[in-house]
Amino acid sequence: MIRNRSRGGSGRQYNKDRQTGQAGTHSGTPALSGHLREMLEQIRKESGDSPDIVIREFKIGEPSFWQVDAAIVYLNGLSDEKTINNVVMRSLVEFKPDRKPDMNPERLMEMILKDALTSGDSSMESDWKDMLLGILSGDTVILLEGCDKALVISTPGGQWRAVSEPSSQLVVRGPKDSFVESIGTNISLIRRRIKNPDLWLETMKIGSVSHTHVGIMYLKSVADKDLVEEVKERLKSIQIDAVLESAYIEEFIQDETFTPFPTVYNTERPDVAAGNLLEGRIILLVDGTPFVLILPTVFAQFFQSPEDYAQRYDISIFMRLIRYISFIILLLGPSVYIALTTFHYEMIPSLLLINFVAQREGVPFPAFFEAMLMEVTFEILREAGVRMPRAIGQTVSIVGALILGQAVVEAGIITPVMVIVVALTGIASFALPAYNLAIAGRLIRFCFMVLGGMFGFYGITLGLIVLVAHMNSLRSFGVPYLAPLSPFALQSQKDTIIRLPFWTFKNRSQNNYNLKHAKKAEEIKPLGKSGKIGGHSGNKQ
Amino acid sequence: MGRKCISGLLACCLLLFTLPGCWDARELNRRAIVSGIGIDHSDGGYEVSLQVIIADEISGKTGRGGTPTSVYHASGRSVVEAMRNVSREVPRLISTGQTRLIVISEEIAREGISGLVDFLDRDSDLRLSTKLYIAREGIKASDIVSALTPLGKITAYALVQKTDLAADELGANFAVEIDDVLRGLLSPGGGPVINGLNFAGSPEKAGDKGSLEKTKSAGVVVIDDMALFKGDKLVGWMNREECKGMVWMLNKMRKTVLLVKPEGDEEEITLEVFETSTSTKVDVSNPRHPMAVIKVKPQMSVREAGTEIDLRDSLALDKVEKAANVAIARKLESAVKKAQQMKSDIFGIAQQVERTNPKAWKRIGGQWEEIFPAIDVQYEVDSIIRNTQMRDRSYKYHFKKK
Numbered sequence: 001m002i003r004n005r006s007r008g009g010s011g012r013q014y015n016k017d018r019q020t021g022q023a024g025t026h027s028g029t030p031a032l033s034g035h036l037r038e039m040l041e042q043i044r045k046e047s048g049d050s051p052d053i054v055i056r057e058f059k060i061g062e063p064s065f066w067q068v069d070a071a072i073v074y075l076n077g078l079s080d081e082k083t084i085n086n087v088v089m090r091s092l093v094e095f096k097p098d099r100k101p102d103m104n105p106e107r108l109m110e111m112i113l114k115d116a117l118t119s120g121d122s123s124m125e126s127d128w129k130d131m132l133l134g135i136l137s138g139d140t141v142i143l144l145e146g147c148d149k150a151l152v153i154s155t156p157g158g159q160w161r162a163v164s165e166p167s168s169q170l171v172v173r174g175p176k177d178s179f180v181e182s183i184g185t186n187i188s189l190i191r192r193r194i195k196n197p198d199l200w201l202e203t204m205k206i207g208s209v210s211h212t213h214v215g216i217m218y219l220k221s222v223a224d225k226d227l228v229e230e231v232k233e234r235l236k237s238i239q240i241d242a243v244l245e246s247a248y249i250e251e252f253i254q255d256e257t258f259t260p261f262p263t264v265y266n267t268e269r270p271d272v273a274a275g276n277l278l279e280g281r282i283i284l285l286v287d288g289t290p291f292v293l294i295l296p297t298v299f300a301q302f303f304q305s306p307e308d309y310a311q312r313y314d315i316s317i318f319m320r321l322i323r324y325i326s327f328i329i330l331l332l333g334p335s336v337y338i339a340l341t342t343f344h345y346e347m348i349p350s351l352l353l354i355n356f357v358a359q360r361e362g363v364p365f366p367a368f369f370e371a372m373l374m375e376v377t378f379e380i381l382r383e384a385g386v387r388m389p390r391a392i393g394q395t396v397s398i399v400g401a402l403i404l405g406q407a408v409v410e411a412g413i414i415t416p417v418m419v420i421v422v423a424l425t426g427i428a429s430f431a432l433p434a435y436n437l438a439i440a441g442r443l444i445r446f447c448f449m450v451l452g453g454m455f456g457f458y459g460i461t462l463g464l465i466v467l468v469a470h471m472n473s474l475r476s477f478g479v480p481y482l483a484p485l486s487p488f489a490l491q492s493q494k495d496t497i498i499r500l501p502f503w504t505f506k507n508r509s510q511n512n513y514n515l516k517h518a519k520k521a522e523e524i525k526p527l528g529k530s531g532k533i534g535g536h537s538g539n540k541q
Numbered sequence: 542m543g544r545k546c547i548s549g550l551l552a553c554c555l556l557l558f559t560l561p562g563c564w565d566a567r568e569l570n571r572r573a574i575v576s577g578i579g580i581d582h583s584d585g586g587y588e589v590s591l592q593v594i595i596a597d598e599i600s601g602k603t604g605r606g607g608t609p610t611s612v613y614h615a616s617g618r619s620v621v622e623a624m625r626n627v628s629r630e631v632p633r634l635i636s637t638g639q640t641r642l643i644v645i646s647e648e649i650a651r652e653g654i655s656g657l658v659d660f661l662d663r664d665s666d667l668r669l670s671t672k673l674y675i676a677r678e679g680i681k682a683s684d685i686v687s688a689l690t691p692l693g694k695i696t697a698y699a700l701v702q703k704t705d706l707a708a709d710e711l712g713a714n715f716a717v718e719i720d721d722v723l724r725g726l727l728s729p730g731g732g733p734v735i736n737g738l739n740f741a742g743s744p745e746k747a748g749d750k751g752s753l754e755k756t757k758s759a760g761v762v763v764i765d766d767m768a769l770f771k772g773d774k775l776v777g778w779m780n781r782e783e784c785k786g787m788v789w790m791l792n793k794m795r796k797t798v799l800l801v802k803p804e805g806d807e808e809e810i811t812l813e814v815f816e817t818s819t820s821t822k823v824d825v826s827n828p829r830h831p832m833a834v835i836k837v838k839p840q841m842s843v844r845e846a847g848t849e850i851d852l853r854d855s856l857a858l859d860k861v862e863k864a865a866n867v868a869i870a871r872k873l874e875s876a877v878k879k880a881q882q883m884k885s886d887i888f889g890i891a892q893q894v895e896r897t898n899p900k901a902w903k904r905i906g907g908q909w910e911e912i913f914p915a916i917d918v919q920y921e922v923d924s925i926i927r928n929t930q931m932r933d934r935s936y937k938y939h940f941k942k943k
Contacts, residue, residue: 341568341569342566342567342568342569343565343566343567345567345569345572345574345636345638345639346636346638346639346666346668350576350639350641350695350698353569353574353596353639354574354594354596354599354600354695355596355600356569356596357569357570357572357574357594357596358596358597358599358600358601358602359601360568360569360570361570361596361597361601361603362570362603363570366566366568367568367569453566454566456565456566466551473544
């Protein structure tokens with residue numbers, strides 16, 4: 001009933017007002033005026049009389065001796081109405097202020113804050129914009145007639161996806177929860193794993209329009225102080241209108257834009273995030289996405305799976321080696337095949353060669369073209385399968401893998417070996433735990449195919465040299481991308497390519513190779529380059 | 542700034558590589574893969590026969606039921622010219638990167654193989670591990686590469702396998718690669734030894750597909766004894782005994798069989814040598830008459846003993862061992878005698894002399910050809926019987942008891 005009243009009779013009138021109102025906001029009314037009517041009107045004006053803004057007016061105090069007009073404002077859907085009704089409203093209604101001669105609205109508000117409210121997180125706010133932002137983030141605001149401050153009570157609510165199993169980083173053994181879109185839930189998921197006051201959280205808002213919450217989490221005693229400062233510096237210099245995914249942030253803060261390799265790690269698993277915190281890394285949580293950023297990142301991290309620590313170490317070593325091998329197959333599989341068959345036939349074992357030749361007989365395309373054709377087809381299939389609704393997705397894979405693969409061989413367009421090679425590289429790309437590295441590998445694979453098709457192993461070798469040189473030049477927040485292999489750190493080898501039993505890591509931070517090299521990297525390439533970040537960021541719009 | 546410069550330079554360098562393009566890229570179905578080469582004498586030059594693999598007939602779906610290999614011939618004044626002349630017959634690029642067998646006719650070998658070996662050494666496609674053979678007189682190298690084998694579809698590869706197996710099991714020859722021939726040619730006063738090839742049956746019918754339709758092939762290429770070279774010229778063939786002795790001398794013996802008759806026994810006992818090592822020591826105290834001591838230490842097992850001998854008895858075993866020592870020494874001696882007779886130091890004793898006494902070698906090196914045939918060689922064989930297989934005494938032993 002009250003809500004109905006607040007919405008007002010004629011929307012048009014407000015519509016007209018909005019234009020003037022907006023001009024008014026821009027000119028700036030940072031402080032609250034203190035007149036309840038005016039303030040409520042202002043809220044309505046600035047939000048375009050949005051129906052989901054609930055304004056409830058009531059009187060506070062005892063009618064017999066002293067009463068003040070008050071209003072409660074919140075955003076329907078974002079704040080928890082149950083809390084508002086049960087906690088906020090009840091405490092206000094039940095609140096009977098003492099008779100005090102010097103009673104004024106401001107004092108009253110203080111009394112409400114101190115004596116009446118049974119809700120935990122509440123504060124006084126005198127800035128208009130902050131108050132408005134509070135409403136928009138799901139807080140409840142209490143305004144009093146004659147008081148130029150607003151009481152902001154945290155009443156978070158609304159609908160979020162529940163914590164569920166991770167969808168992109170699965171494990172057989174290990175925790176099964178994953179981050180969700182709510183930053184609060186995500187923080188709690190990490191806090192639950194590391195119960196330590198040393199785990200610090202700082203938040204800031206990024207996005208001139210979206211005002212997205214971004215949380216920076218780190219273990220105070222382990223994380224490098226300079227690194228934390230640098231991260232904050234880079235985050236501050238981001239100029240963007242909205243942050244809808246952590247990738248937006250990633251693109252702004254990464255050291256190198258022109259590289260296929262990801263230099264910031266992301267995960268949707270709280271256990272991975274917690275593990276990285278313990279190793280001294282910094283975690284960026286972005287509201288609205290389950291993907292959390294981890295930095296600084298080294299190349300070897302993309303080959304580590306949380307399962308490595310859940311299985312016996314010898315099995316983990318084997319699995320990791322398999323992943324490295326798959327990456328090499330992914331990069332070089334088709335190109336080596338092309339190079340072998342078009343340049344280095346003498347390197348193929350004789351009987352295998354006879355097999356290859358027999359298959360090539362009557363196939364119209366050169367090996368390079370054949371490989372390109374199949375690889376592109378495979379990418380199309382994969383891309384189509386990703387977007388497909390789950391029910392149709394299976395059809396795509398059946399049509400693609402079975403029918404297309406078989407038909408193409410039977411029609412004599414493609415040699416069977418090529419199908420094997422392409423299938424192997426395709427599967428190898430899925431063996432990598434990190435999706436973004438697999439995509440990078442797929443991209444580079446095409447370059448190697450061109451090199452292999454043009455110059456054979458000579459070209460592939462040159463390509464590898466350039467690739468390694470490039471990877472060596474990469475930095476992630478000053479940490480060399482190939483650390484701890486280059487520069488080499490013996491202590492860190494315990495958990496890089498192999499994983500030794502836990503007792504060999506004397507303590508966890510010893511295992512943290514990042515910090516050890518952060519200093520060195522600082523010399524190579526100064527960390528303070530926030531100016532450059534601002535330079536290539538610009539406004540997104 | 543600096544990094545940009547470097548990456549720019551790098552990009553330019555990469556662009557340079559596009560200039561040559563794919564000049565040596567060649568699809569597999571544009572290649573004729575040669576598995577074996579036969580080289581015969583022709584008027585004023587060489588006749589080359591190339592055994593080309595017809596992959597389709599071996600594992601393809603589009604085979605027409607033809608032979609797995611096809612042989613193309615052409616002549617030229619040099620080997621390379623002849624090989625290029627073949628391209629008039631073959632529609633694809635002749636690729637010798639997978640060639641494993643090269644057969645040279647005895648006629649050419651007698652005239653000298655130095656020109657030919659230079660080609661084999663120089664060619665970038667041919668491997669130095671390609672095996673070399675001599676077709677015995679009367680047999681054309683082209684017949685050998687044209688032959689078909691019942692086991693293994695490609696004759697050249699089958700022959701190479703035969704060689705390796707024979708070397709492993711019989712020990713009367715060893716695989717001779719281009720590399721070994723080069724070394725032999727370079728050794729002072731010596732020369733290479735090369736495996737001979739011969740036919741069991743008719744050479745003409747061996748190339749006929751019909752020969753595969755009988756259990757008893759009409760013609761099979763067999764590994765024959767080895768040819769002895771002096772310099773680059775074939776000077777003679779060794780017999781089976783001499784071959785074994787030579788393999789032993791060169792410390793290339795892996796396994797062999799030995800028939801010995803121990804003292805006081807009537808029947809022969811067959812021994813298998815499964816492990817042996819040979820060391821050669823040269824004494825150059827008198828440079829005019831160098832002496833060589835050959836020490837052989839074979840380990841053997843008894844394989845066949847149709848006698849009443851009691852092999853549990855160490856004295857009896859001693860007798861067998863002694864007989865084996867004599868037999869082995871005789872083999873070695875026959876090989877050395879043959880080499881000395883041909884005046885070809887195939888064992889590389891010259892190098893041993895040079896190594897032990899370089900000063901003396903400087904003086905006598907020039908006359909090695911005269912010195913080598915007169916070298917006094919001593920043989921010290923110390924054989925050990927390690928086991929007697931599944932039995933100690935033969936069943937015949939029990940007859941004796943009765």
